[in-house]
Amino acid sequence: MPRQTLFNNFPVTLRHIASHAGVTLLAVGFAFSLPMLANYILFTWWPMVAEDSQLLLINEIIFAAVLVLLFNLLLKAREAQLSHRMSGLASLVHVRAQDSRLSRRANRDLIERISGARDVAVMSVTGYDTFVSEMRNLRQVIDGSYELRVLLLNPHGPGAQRRVQSLGDAGELLESYQGETEATVERLACLAAAGKQVTLKFYEDAPFWNLIVTGEHVWVQYCHDGRELKAQPEYVFAMSKGNPALGLFPAFYVHFLNHWNDPRHPEFDFATRQLVYRNERGNEVRRTPFPPQAERSVERPLVLLAG
DSSP: OOOOOOOOHHHHHHHHHHHHHHHHHHHHHHHHHHHHHHHHHIIHHHHHHHHOHHHHHHHHHHHHHHHHHHHHHHHHHHHHHHHHHHHHHHHHHEEEEEHHHHHHHHHHHHHHHHTOOSEEEEHHHSOHHHHHHHHTOOOHHHOOSSEEEEEEOOTSSSHHHHHTTTOHHHHHHHHHHHHHHHHHHHHHHHHHHOOOEEEEEEOOOOEEEEEEETTTEEEEOOOOTSSSSSGOOEEEOOOOSSTTTSSSHHHHHHHHHHHHHOOSEEEETTTTEEEEOTTTTTEEEEEEEHHHHHTTOOOOOOOOOOO
16 A cells, blocks of 8 residues: 655645644743733732732632633543544554544545555445445445455354344345345456456354454454444554554454455355355365355345445
């Protein structure tokens, strides 16, 4: 991925220059005002306060309140510093807990910075929000990538059954999962036909993490039992350039690679619409139709519930 420096981003450079100029002017103004401030305190304010006991009491109360306020601000600043340090150690660069205006803006800024990702890896439930509905607004990242590795939950397997049973109406949700997965498969087939290197696999176990790896960033959501994925907070971790082993990016990326290289997970053949099972040596051992023959002719409505 091409690295963006400060001088390659003109608006950021201007903001830094303006902030430094503002701090410099503020410091110069404060320095020049010190003599006048000292003269006022010593020869005007203090003689007036010293002769009036009520005014002196009022000033003492105000001074005490200002000290309490400054002390609280120092504590908040210390907490923010510790939080920033812990976020740096974890390589956490963005959190989306709710769909607010500020969160959407931060999300757009992050997507603009990672739009040059060459490889995109996805481990999701149905992938519908990422590839079809584009709820995550990752179109420009996906369109700009060269290779896509996608790992989806098999909607006809036992893992999907356990997932929908924890959410409520198992029958309706399972049909929704199957319909959304089919829509994602069609979208990936179009991307493959457009010249992208697309590899799709399916896993059978109930989902635990929803991961989207875009170059040096990974988007993480926890698949909580009994809760829809789109209602869960989303965390973005970045690879530390100075120390790649630092933070949680390598942990989640290795988690994806372990599942991706697991021979139990079949690969989808876009040409034949079959699942290709291989052994540990990579040799093909069998094929099965996808979706199963009994369900090919069943048309299901889409209900946006998966993710």
